[in-house]
Amino acid sequence: MTAGTAPSSLGTPSGRRGRRRLPNPFRRRSAMDMHPAARFGAFLLMLAWAFIVVFPIYWLAVTSLKTPYEVDKGPFFIPFVDFTPTLDAWHYILVELGNDTLRPYENTVIVGLSSSLIALFLGSAAAYALVRFTYRPRVGVIGLFIFSVMLAFITAALGAPLLIAIGGAVGVFLILFQAIGRRFTRAMGNSDIAFWLISQRILPPIAVAVPLYVLFQGIGLLDSLPALIITYVAANLPIVVWLMRDYFAALPKELEESASVDGASVWRIVRSIVLPISVPGLVATFLIVLIFAWNEFIIALVLTSANAQTMPLQVAAQSATRGPQWWAISVLILIMITPVVAMAIVLERYISRGILIGAVKG
Amino acid sequence: MASSDSPLNLEHGGPALEPDLTSTSTRRAVSLGAWRSDGAARWLFIWPAVLLILFLSIFPLVASVVLSVSRVAFKGGGVDLSFVGLTSYNQLLFGTERVHFLGLLKNPNPLGWAFVIAVAAFVGWRIRRAATGGIRPVFLLLRVLGALAAVVFAFYLAQALMSDGGRPGAVIVTIFFVVVGIAVQLLIGLGLALLAVQPLPFRRFFRVAFLIPLTITPVGIGYMFRMMTDTSKGPFEPLLVALGLRNWTWVNDPWAARIAVIIGDTWQWTPFVFIVLLAAIEGLDHEVREAAWVDGASRWQSFVHITVPAILPVTTTIVLIRMIEGFKIIDMPNILLGGGPGTATQSLTLESYLDWNTLNLGRSAAIAYLLLILVSVIATAYVSLVRQRVTEVV
Numbered sequence: 001m002t003a004g005t006a007p008s009s010l011g012t013p014s015g016r017r018g019r020r021r022l023p024n025p026f027r028r029r030s031a032m033d034m035h036p037a038a039r040f041g042a043f044l045l046m047l048a049w050a051f052i053v054v055f056p057i058y059w060l061a062v063t064s065l066k067t068p069y070e071v072d073k074g075p076f077f078i079p080f081v082d083f084t085p086t087l088d089a090w091h092y093i094l095v096e097l098g099n100d101t102l103r104p105y106e107n108t109v110i111v112g113l114s115s116s117l118i119a120l121f122l123g124s125a126a127a128y129a130l131v132r133f134t135y136r137p138r139v140g141v142i143g144l145f146i147f148s149v150m151l152a153f154i155t156a157a158l159g160a161p162l163l164i165a166i167g168g169a170v171g172v173f174l175i176l177f178q179a180i181g182r183r184f185t186r187a188m189g190n191s192d193i194a195f196w197l198i199s200q201r202i203l204p205p206i207a208v209a210v211p212l213y214v215l216f217q218g219i220g221l222l223d224s225l226p227a228l229i230i231t232y233v234a235a236n237l238p239i240v241v242w243l244m245r246d247y248f249a250a251l252p253k254e255l256e257e258s259a260s261v262d263g264a265s266v267w268r269i270v271r272s273i274v275l276p277i278s279v280p281g282l283v284a285t286f287l288i289v290l291i292f293a294w295n296e297f298i299i300a301l302v303l304t305s306a307n308a309q310t311m312p313l314q315v316a317a318q319s320a321t322r323g324p325q326w327w328a329i330s331v332l333i334l335i336m337i338t339p340v341v342a343m344a345i346v347l348e349r350y351i352s353r354g355i356l357i358g359a360v361k362g
Numbered sequence: 363m364a365s366s367d368s369p370l371n372l373e374h375g376g377p378a379l380e381p382d383l384t385s386t387s388t389r390r391a392v393s394l395g396a397w398r399s400d401g402a403a404r405w406l407f408i409w410p411a412v413l414l415i416l417f418l419s420i421f422p423l424v425a426s427v428v429l430s431v432s433r434v435a436f437k438g439g440g441v442d443l444s445f446v447g448l449t450s451y452n453q454l455l456f457g458t459e460r461v462h463f464l465g466l467l468k469n470p471n472p473l474g475w476a477f478v479i480a481v482a483a484f485v486g487w488r489i490r491r492a493a494t495g496g497i498r499p500v501f502l503l504l505r506v507l508g509a510l511a512a513v514v515f516a517f518y519l520a521q522a523l524m525s526d527g528g529r530p531g532a533v534i535v536t537i538f539f540v541v542v543g544i545a546v547q548l549l550i551g552l553g554l555a556l557l558a559v560q561p562l563p564f565r566r567f568f569r570v571a572f573l574i575p576l577t578i579t580p581v582g583i584g585y586m587f588r589m590m591t592d593t594s595k596g597p598f599e600p601l602l603v604a605l606g607l608r609n610w611t612w613v614n615d616p617w618a619a620r621i622a623v624i625i626g627d628t629w630q631w632t633p634f635v636f637i638v639l640l641a642a643i644e645g646l647d648h649e650v651r652e653a654a655w656v657d658g659a660s661r662w663q664s665f666v667h668i669t670v671p672a673i674l675p676v677t678t679t680i681v682l683i684r685m686i687e688g689f690k691i692i693d694m695p696n697i698l699l700g701g702g703p704g705t706a707t708q709s710l711t712l713e714s715y716l717d718w719n720t721l722n723l724g725r726s727a728a729i730a731y732l733l734l735i736l737v738s739v740i741a742t743a744y745v746s747l748v749r750q751r752v753t754e755v756v
Contacts, residue, residue, distance in 0.1 A: 034560065034661075042557050046568045049554060052629070053571055056586055059597055063589065075599045122411045129407035153424050195745060197411070198682065200419045202737045203426065204690045204711045206718050207730030211425035212418070234418040237411050239683060243638060246676040250645060266403040277645075284641035287573070288634065295579035297693070312579040324585055333582040340577040344570050351569075351641050 057334075064089050064330035071326050089327035093335070101314065101332075108294060108311040109339065111225055115232035116290040122233070123240025123289075124282065126197075128270060130190045130241065131248040132256075137193065140184025141177065148173035162218075194245065197238040209302035216303060223305045231299055236289040243288070247281030248274065283350040287343070294340060311336050429727035436721065450728035459725070462705055462713060463732075465522040465531030474524030481516035485509035508743070532729075533736070536709045538620060539695075540688040543627045544681060550628065551635025552677075556665075558636070559643050569640070576633035584697025587626040591698070616706035619699055623707050626694045631687075635680055642676045643669065678749040682741060689737045710736075 034042065062078075063071060065085035076082035093101050129135075152169035156162055212231060213222070221227040251274065259269050275282070297312040304310070315332045318325045428443070430450055435442040454463040470478065489509050493502060522530045530538070558569050578586070590596050593611050602608065612618040646669065654664045692711040695701055701708035701716070708716075710733045717726035 039560070039562060042560055043562050046554070046557050046562065046564075049550070050568055050571045053574055055597075056590055056629075057574060059590060060586060072595065074595055075597050077597065122414070125407040126411035129404065133404045133407075135408070149420055149424070157428075191745075191750075193408075193412075195742075197415060198686065199738060199741065200415050201686050202689070202734050202741070203422065204692075204714060204730050204733060206692075206711065206715050207426045207727055207734075208422040210429070210723065211422035214425070215418075215421050230414070231418065234414050237415055241411065242679050242683060243676070246679050247641070247645060249675065250642070250672065270403075280641040280644050284637045287637065288576075291577050294577070295582075297579065297581050312581055315579055315582045315585070319585070324588070326585070326589055329582065329585050333578055333586065336579060336582070337574065337577045341570065341574060344573050344577070348566060348569050351637070352644055 057337075060330040060333055063326050064334060066327055068325075068327065089331045093328055093331045101335075103307075104309045104311050104314050105335070107225060107228075107308055108336070111228045111232065111308075111310060112290055112294040115229045115293045116236065116286060118229070119233045119236040119240050119289050119293075120282065120286050123237045123285075124244045124278075126237070127241045127244035128248050128274065130194055131245055132266075133190075135190055135193060136187035138181075138184040139186040139188060141181055142188075144173055144176050144181070148176075194241065197241050201235065201238050205296075205298040209299050212299065213302050222303065223308050225308050227303050228300060228308060228310070231303065232293040232296060235296075235299075236292055239292070240285055240289055243285045244278070244281060247278050247285075251277055280351045283347045287340075287347060290343070291340060294336070426727045426731060429723050430725075430731050432724050434721070434723040446724065450725040451732070453725065454728060454732065461529070461531060462708065463531050463533060463729070464518075465534055466527065466529035467518070467521040468525040468528040470517070470520035470525045474520030477524060478513065478516050478520050482513045485512050532705070532708050532710045532713045535620065535707060536689055536691065536711075539624060539627065539691050539709060540685060543624050543631070543688055543691075544684050546624065546628050547632045547635050547684065548677070548681065551632045551680075552639055554632070554636045555639035555643055556669075558640055572636050573633045575630050576637070578630070580630065580693040581697065583626065583630050584693045587622075587629075587694065588698055591622060613699060614703050616703060619703055619707050623691075623695050623698060626698065627688075627691065630694070631684065634684070638676060638680050639673060642673045646672050674752045675749075678752055682744060682749065685744065686737060686741065689733060 062076070065079050065087070066076065066083060067086055067088060070076055070083050079085035148169040151172060152165045155168060156165040160168075216222050216227045221230075255273055256269050259273055264272075295312055296310075297316065300308075300310045300313055301316075304313070311332065315329055315336070318328045318332065431445060431447055432443040433446045433449075435444070453459045486509070489502075489505055492505055497505075519534065522528045522534055554572055558565065558572070562568075575583070590598070591612070593599060593602055593607075602610065612622055651664050651668055654668060659667070690711045691709045692715055695707040695709055696712050696715065699707050701712050710729060714726045714729040714733070717723075717729065
């Protein structure tokens with residue numbers, strides 16, 4: 001979006017008027033509201049989709065209250081009416097398994113929250129940089145880098161100790177860079193950096209998992225939370241960068257430019273202008289990467305064995321030996337989504353216009 | 363575009379300090395746009411992300427190539443790699459695994475030939491128009507190559523789908539999941555986002571409820587859909603009985619099974635489209651639309667000329683991310699049907715996973731690499747053909 005299509009009245013008298021009217025955002029829009037019949041139709045559509053979304057969750061809740069016999073016998077819909085509910089499955093997961101549920105649960109919370117916060121922080125910084133700065137990575141230097149990496153792998157494959165292979169490759173890279181680095185003129189742009197970032201997600205986790213296993217074995221982090229956190233940060237960074245880039249690019253440039261003319265540094269501009277008006281995008285992105293990290297399966301399966309297991313593994317484990325234990329799976333899914341949905345309830349209000357206008361136009 | 367005459371001044375601009383924006387003492391004569399080049403921020407903002415991804419991506423990328431040209435044998439706690447060249451690739455593209463991977467390819471029927479000829483005529487017409495329009499020879503060559511690829515792909519599609527006895531393999535099945543899935547998810551997600559910004563009753567409940575499917579772990583969604591779609595124990599059993607479909611089952615029909623996978627995928631991923639578009643629409647400057655309304659623009663005009671251009675960039679991003687993630691679809695076809703009936707819903711990643719599970723790591727890596735090549739080509743084409751036209755930030 002160019003600045004021209006979003007002529008912003010930020011900081012002008014009309015903006016201040018908008019702020020005074022903030023306490024009741026609906027009234028201001030009332031003149032633009034849809035016809036009551038259209039509103040009712042829209043409401044019905046929302047209701048229909050809400051039913052599609054919520055009914056499977058209801059079915060999980062009902063299934064979690066059934067005995068295996070009742071699950072097998074056919075569809076029963078309403079507890080107490082159709083069948084007698086039992087807390088057997090809940091008891092099995094929460095009490096009998098006890099620590100085998102609690103520890104993965106803790107791990108999931110720790111890994112999910114920390115990895116998504118770090119990814120949001122690093123990714124937003126990179127996204128802002130890609131929107132506001134111009135980078136010119138030179139093709140020749142990238143070629144040199146790839147050549148050095150291949151050199152390291154070849155020497156390592158030929159039997160050289162790992163440290164020597166890597167050190168040698170770094171040395172070769174630096175010498176060549178000093179010698180001929182200045183001669184390269186062909187350069188790539190920000191879009192190439194961004195595409196390279198997102199292209200790192202193309203390889204399926206199955207292909208990445210075994211090499212990552214070897215890598216983390218090498219640095220002694222197997223079956224540990226840091227290994228999962230590092231992996232999930234790296235895996236989610238491209239998504240943060242791509243989503244936040246579009247949100248940042250949609251912000252009016254004039255605000256930042258005038259602040260810059262007034263002598264504010266990039267740091268201050270980011271902290272007091274960019275971040276506050278990007279809250280909807282930041283919240284949406286945070287929820288998405290949190291959910292991705294919360295639910296990841298294959299890499300957690302390969303990188304962890306006992307200590308660092310996460311909840312998705314527990315869900316899969318419920319069908320390992322005796323066929324799917326539907327009631328236990330239902331309980332696990334329900335306790336897994338509860339904190340995320342609670343967080344969505346809390347954060348939902350930040351994905352809305354009121355906060356945004358208030359933050360910028362004050 | 364950025365001049366570099368404004369080095370970072372930590373004394374005056376550190377995050378802990380509050381420069382007085384109005385005083386003349388801190389106001390410097392900086393040209394407009396000079397703020398883009400605050401030296402340290404320029405590098406500090408991007409290097410952590412780049413280095414971390416480099417650290418975790420180089421090794422798997424190279425290791426996968428090595429694995430894909432090797433035979434892996436597990437011997438007494440150790441792993442033995444022996445070089446077998448392109449055997450795995452050969453099996454997939456020309457040998458024993460070709461039927462699973464590419465599909466059963468037969469001569470196209472008349473409809474198939476008509477399809478191929480139509481595609482060839484279209485790309486030929488585009489090339490002719492470009493050639494007479496005077497473009498540089500290099501780009502013309504690129505376009506010719508792209509056109510040839512399109513015709514070959516059309517012929518491949520016709521061989522698998524529009525022929526007698528032909529059958530699609532994992533490549534076409536995956537592309538079908540991705541293309542149809544994204545189209546449906548985008549339509550529903552955009553519609554829901556537009557509805558969710560209206561001041562309707564229970565708006566906040568709807569907004570959170572619409573997010574729920576995304577919060578469930580993909581493995582769990584697979585099991586949940588197996589419960590839901592069970593024709594004898596699932597919740598829709600009474601409905602099927604009432605409709606006289608007591609003995610009907612969708613699991614034996616390839617296309618019904620594929621559509622079931624897409625329904626599950628759509629249920630799971632529509633919230634992703636929804637929340638990203640919701641944030642984008644909420645981030646729009648409402649006063650522009652208000653002004654347009656005052657000037658007499660209809661709701662449709664305001665949507666087409668204000669909302670759509672503003673959310674188009676992020677929409678193309680959603681499509682790119684969903685495309686990359688969608689090509690890796692595995693849990694839904696795997697848990698719902700184990701890739702069946704037969705191999706009708708076997709996606710590329712599922713095929714790779716099945717090889718991985720039987721410790722055929724070489725072929726598993728080869729499939730992953732072919733997937734990488736396929737998606738890279740499609741994503742590059744998408745970015746240069748679609749995304750670059752709608753946004754400056756490509």
